[in-house]
Amino acid sequence: MSRIYNFSAGPSMLPVEVLEQCAAEMLDYNGSGMSVMEMSHRSPVYDAIIKETEADLRKLMNIPDNYKVLFLQGGASTQFAAIPLNLMKTGKADYVVSGQFSKKAYKEAQKYGDAKCIASSEDRTYAYIPEITPDMVREDADYVHVCYNNTIFGTKYPEVPNVGDKVLVADMSSCITSEPVDVTKFGCIYAGAQKNMAPAGLTVVIIREDLLGTEKEFTPVMLNYKEMADNDSMYNTPPCYAIYVAGLVYKWALKNGGLEAMKKRNEEKAALLYDYLDNSKLFKPTADKKCRSMMNVCFVTGDADLDKKFCKEAEAAGLSNLKGHRSVGGMRASIYNAMPREGVEKLVAFMKAFEEANS
Numbered sequence: 001m002s003r004i005y006n007f008s009a010g011p012s013m014l015p016v017e018v019l020e021q022c023a024a025e026m027l028d029y030n031g032s033g034m035s036v037m038e039m040s041h042r043s044p045v046y047d048a049i050i051k052e053t054e055a056d057l058r059k060l061m062n063i064p065d066n067y068k069v070l071f072l073q074g075g076a077s078t079q080f081a082a083i084p085l086n087l088m089k090t091g092k093a094d095y096v097v098s099g100q101f102s103k104k105a106y107k108e109a110q111k112y113g114d115a116k117c118i119a120s121s122e123d124r125t126y127a128y129i130p131e132i133t134p135d136m137v138r139e140d141a142d143y144v145h146v147c148y149n150n151t152i153f154g155t156k157y158p159e160v161p162n163v164g165d166k167v168l169v170a171d172m173s174s175c176i177t178s179e180p181v182d183v184t185k186f187g188c189i190y191a192g193a194q195k196n197m198a199p200a201g202l203t204v205v206i207i208r209e210d211l212l213g214t215e216k217e218f219t220p221v222m223l224n225y226k227e228m229a230d231n232d233s234m235y236n237t238p239p240c241y242a243i244y245v246a247g248l249v250y251k252w253a254l255k256n257g258g259l260e261a262m263k264k265r266n267e268e269k270a271a272l273l274y275d276y277l278d279n280s281k282l283f284k285p286t287a288d289k290k291c292r293s294m295m296n297v298c299f300v301t302g303d304a305d306l307d308k309k310f311c312k313e314a315e316a317a318g319l320s321n322l323k324g325h326r327s328v329g330g331m332r333a334s335i336y337n338a339m340p341r342e343g344v345e346k347l348v349a350f351m352k353a354f355e356e357a358n359s
């Protein structure tokens, strides 16, 4: 067996210990005589798994009791529709467009009501996070939607945006559980799990209870948060196996010191890369310094052919998936919780050698 360092933006690396436990329990989960993949979601054994997974996520993220945790399917992209369907009570919502995913969320919301873009960073190819102040928000908007970490452009909100007393909704697909967040500052947090929490197929929604029950009449039942909450995410078959793996990942994070410890490790890993990039004569980081992502580090040489050569040689050296998103080119190193420090050290050493050989 030889594992490489996988810098993919998602699906992405999972902790080796978690994969080993999945393998060990593959044929017989905890004396049940079957794999979690084969188990009825209504069985007592599975009920214990999903309850424990929720309890561990609550502990990890310090989620207050007046928030519901939903384990859904459809990816973060499905939430782009579910959010306006459930939360656009008066028919108005404000959106901050800080990248491709938030633009998609904004476009989707326009189908269901008056969605307004109140700030955008499209003018500089989303290299920064636009400033938001409460006076930019419409008085009668039901919520403000932001994408907290922009996976494609490598930017992140340096702090929770101030939207006054408005409900703040955040897509945290690529930064959830990377550091502590004050959940009480958000009305709703959602995330596709395949970046920092689990294999693809699971979407986590964390929503304040008082926001439930205002969905539009024609909301499909599968997108109805209240219905899902009332049925403990079991209206239909949930993504059982992905939930089980998420549970193992939460236990791994708790065992390794929780989100404070994750943050410290992630800051150190990101600093290794950014410090080198800031001093390199060949590579340039593309995101503005004050809103750099800890999870997705984007950089270019300025020469598309050289970028291609870099990715190819890195791949051959066991540093995989460093190609930037197809829409922006360049390079992107996604260094989520499961990426060990050693992987980043190896990447920086490789970049130094490449710089020497190509200048």
Ligand SMILES: *Cc1c(COP(=O)(O)O)cnc(C)c1O
Pocket (backbone or CB within 6 Å): 010, 074, 075, 076, 077, 078, 101, 147, 149, 150, 151, 171, 172, 173, 174, 192, 193, 195
């Ligand atoms: C990956 C990603 C998405 C899309 O997620 P899917 O689960 O593929 O729908 C949306 N938002 C952000 C911030 C992402 O990183």
